[in-house]
Amino acid sequence: MEHGPIFVGGADRSGKTLMRLSLSAHPDIAMTRRTYMWTYFYGRYGDLSQRENFNRCLAAMLQHAPMQVLQPHPDRIRREFGQGEPTYARLFALFHGHYAQRLGKPRWGEQVGAIEGYADQILAAYPNARLIHMIRDPRERFSKIRSSARADKSPVGSAAARWRHSVRLARANLRRYPDCYLVVRYESLIADREATLREVCDFLGEEFVPGMVTLENAMRFSDDPRLDRAAADAPESIGAPGEASLGSVSRRELAFMQGYAGQEMLAYGYTMGSLRLSLKDRLVLALVDWPTNMARAAVWHALETLHASFPAQITRKQLIAKTR
Numbered sequence: 001m002e003h004g005p006i007f008v009g010g011a012d013r014s015g016k017t018l019m020r021l022s023l024s025a026h027p028d029i030a031m032t033r034r035t036y037m038w039t040y041f042y043g044r045y046g047d048l049s050q051r052e053n054f055n056r057c058l059a060a061m062l063q064h065a066p067m068q069v070l071q072p073h074p075d076r077i078r079r080e081f082g083q084g085e086p087t088y089a090r091l092f093a094l095f096h097g098h099y100a101q102r103l104g105k106p107r108w109g110e111q112v113g114a115i116e117g118y119a120d121q122i123l124a125a126y127p128n129a130r131l132i133h134m135i136r137d138p139r140e141r142f143s144k145i146r147s148s149a150r151a152d153k154s155p156v157g158s159a160a161a162r163w164r165h166s167v168r169l170a171r172a173n174l175r176r177y178p179d180c181y182l183v184v185r186y187e188s189l190i191a192d193r194e195a196t197l198r199e200v201c202d203f204l205g206e207e208f209v210p211g212m213v214t215l216e217n218a219m220r221f222s223d224d225p226r227l228d229r230a231a232a233d234a235p236e237s238i239g240a241p242g243e244a245s246l247g248s249v250s251r252r253e254l255a256f257m258q259g260y261a262g263q264e265m266l267a268y269g270y271t272m273g274s275l276r277l278s279l280k281d282r283l284v285l286a287l288v289d290w291p292t293n294m295a296r297a298a299v300w301h302a303l304e305t306l307h308a309s310f311p312a313q314i315t316r317k318q319l320i321a322k323t324r
Contacts (some may be wrong), residue, residue, distance in 0.1 A: 003205055004128030005096065006031070006109030009116045011166040013144045014134040019231030020111035022197055025211045025218040029204075030100035033064045033111040037092045038118045049086040057091070070099040103219070107206075122263035123180055130204050131177075133170045136162040136186035137270045138257050144247050156253040157296030163260045165304070167268065179296040185268065251275050252285045256293050 006029065008019050017033075024031035034208075041064075045057035060069055062074060077094050084090055100108040115122070116133050123129055142159050174181045182203045189196045194213050201208040211217060255275050258265065262272060277285065 001126060003107050003159070004126045004130060005093070006107070006204060007115050007122060007129065007131045008051075008109065008111040008134065009114060009131065010134035011136075011141065011163050012113055013141045013223035014110045014136040014166075014315060015184075016113065016134050018186075018189060019134055019200075021110075021215050021218045021220070022193075022212045023109060023200075024205060025215050026201075026209050028105055028206060029107050029109055030096075030103045030105040031109045031111060032069060032096065032099065034113070035064070035070065035095070036112060037061070037067075037095070037112060038112070038115065038121065040064065040119065041092075042088045042118070047086070048081075048088065048091065049170065054081065054086065054091075057088075061091075061095070067095065070095050071102070073098060077220055087125065089122075091223065093126075114166065116173060117167060119173045119181070123177055129180060131173070131181050132200065132203075133166075133173070133181065133183045134186055134189075135167055135170060135183060135268060137171075138261055138265065139249065139254055139273070142253070142257065146248050155293065155296050156249075156256055157293030158300040160257050160260050160293070161300040164264055165265045165301070167261075171264075171267070183268075251277055252281055252289050255285055256289055259290075260293070260297070306322060 006023065006024070008016050008031075010016055020033060023029050041057060042150060045060070046053040046160045048054045058074065058077065062072060072095055076098065077091070080094055081091055096108040096110065100106070116131065122131065138160060141163060142154075142156060142180055145159055146154050158278055170183050174183060177321075181202065184196060184200065194208075194210075197212045198208045201212075254273060255277060256270050258275070265272070
């Protein structure tokens with residue numbers, strides 16, 4: 001059976017970069033990152049069998065900055081697209097396939113945050129595709145978000161909503177596509193990288209290569225190359241809830257995350273931390289924090305719905321920014 005494309009998704013700060021680097025170290029896999037073809041272009045220009053629609057779509061894709069890493073060849077894309085089925089998925093595959101060919105690799109893949117929301121469309125278009133969904137303890141993830149942004153710009157309500165939404169999609173997609181969908185915990189990848197990557201290779205139908213652990217020959221490209229290097233060389237220690245590893249995350253914020261997403265956390269083996277809150281903190285949590293955080297979660301869901309309908313107008317980066 002011919003191997004299909006690989007997509008690495010999940011919420012932000014969940015270990016997608018490390019997984020992408022590990023896969024790109026495989027001699028047969030070419031991985032890219034964040035072209036957002038499905039998010040920005042899928043179905044947005046009408047029937048691509050109409051030349052005017054195809055030309056508008058191709059022109060927009062060629063002007064899309066993240067696409068430049070693929071070094072697309074417009075004339076070749078036009079010529080080959082006219083030789084087959086005029087679908088968006090096939091157009092996207094030409095961009096990725098040409099890039100993989102230049103690297104001398106037979107299989108292509110991409111790291112895209114929240115791609116799990118397009119699982120139905122992707123697997124309908126590429127029946128042999130494989131989706132890897134990265135998840136991480138939401139408390140550790142939120143601490144990582146906080147460490148990279150001003151604390152007052154990272155509310156726990158929207159962060160918890162993003163995590164729970166992603167994990168619920170993981171469970172639903174895994175039920176629908178058990179042979180095409182794999183959920184990988186970031187903690188497992190860090191604790192035993194080789195064993196986890198062997199499992200990933202079995203899922204992909206690829207032979208495990210030791211260089212996937214050492215990241216030898218991994219393709220590195222990033223808005224800031226140091227981010228790739230940091231993800232590869234300095235994996236974080238995984239601390240228990242409430243320990244110093246959680247940095248500036250307060251006990252009330254931990255309590256909210258555990259109350260809001262506790263069912264999903266338990267389903268993926270994340271235990272509930274024992275939190276001793278003072279009477280004052282319990283009152284503030286119930287009367288102030290909880291309604292405020294729930295409101296922010298609701299706003300995030302509303303904006304996510306708008307983003308799904310108007311991705312070009314409301315990008316995912318803007319969506320996150322609007323809920324901070």
